[in-house]
């Protein structure tokens with residue numbers, strides 16, 4: 468294990484395998500050197516723990532990396548593929564939970580729910596009503612990354628009677644929403660962006676100053692995908708200059724460090740990467756991680772390999 472995993476999953480791993488806890492070692496390089504010919508599987512401890520060539524070099528007998536999370540930008544999966552190491556992630560089991568948080572965050576941002584709560588607690592209601600807020604009504608929402616979670620967000624937004632469009636690398640033929648090949652063009656046509664795109668080089672800072680300017684002064688940005696998708700400094704500037712209205716963020720560029728400039732802004736809603744963080748869903752994710760490792764070492768192949776490391780039964 469490269470990092471701490473919930474007991475629900477860690478206990479199952481310990482029952483089935485000999486588990487070494489890398490993050491607890493006072494000298495991690497020494498531990499890796501001692502285990503180099505014995506470790507055959509890695510259980511990844513979350514999106515902030517990097518798994519790349521350095522670890523693969525140290526563990527030449529490695530067969531599989533089971534990542535805790537559907538996003539695996541923390542794992543160099545291409546390099547794993549080159550070395551014949553399988554990478555698995557945890558798709559589907561968290562989709563609805565993260566979509567719920569995206570909608571909750573959107574509503575909280577538009578209707579200023581945390582600020583309203585703070586207002587009441589500070590006793591200010593006794594002095595007068597909270598000022599009127601912006602509204603979800605008549606908003607047009609552009610989804611960046613219409614994948615499993617993006618579609619679950621869109622389904623929920625349909626129930627709110629909002630117009631939905633999307634941007635991704637390619638048009639999806641089975642989707643009725645309008646497709647924008649250009650993110651800037653989509654931003655010009657909407658007032659609300661919900662990003663559910665993965666991290667990594669191809670999405671790095673795709674929501675930049677130009678996109679934010681195109682979104683306009685009524686613009687709301689919600690991000691439940693990865694922090695690196697947004698140029699955080701450009702976002703801070705747009706919020707400070709009020710060239711967009713607000714942002715609701717569950718993910719940040721350098722977690723768990725959140726820029727002081729963002730924290731200083733009262734008109735944003737900030738969550739500490741809790742999209743999938745319910746007991747129910749984290750257990751499902753942990754179970755899928757365990758099931759991938761057990762299935763692999765039972766000779767039945769991985770259950771959910773990522774695209775870069777496909778597996779075919781010999």
Ligand code: NAP
Pocket residue numbers: 537538539558559561565611612613614615616617634635636637638663664665666669670673691692693717718740741742743744
């Ligand atoms: P998914 O089904 O693979 O969907 C990803 C979508 O992103 C696809 O529709 C893909 O469409 C699009 N995409 C990929 N590269 C892109 C690019 N360069 N530019 C624009 N769009 C791009 O994944 P998912 O299960 O929905 O999960 C999405 C992401 O959510 C994860 O990777 C993870 O980072 C994040 N996540 C966050 C939390 C949280 O706690 N906040 C929890 C779970 C997941 P195209 O292939 O057409 O481009």
Ligand code: 8YV
Pocket residue numbers: 512513514515535536537538539561740742743744
């Ligand atoms: C997890 C996530 O919280 O699945 C993902 O991609 O971002 C979240 O579900 C994270 O992977 C655990 O650190």
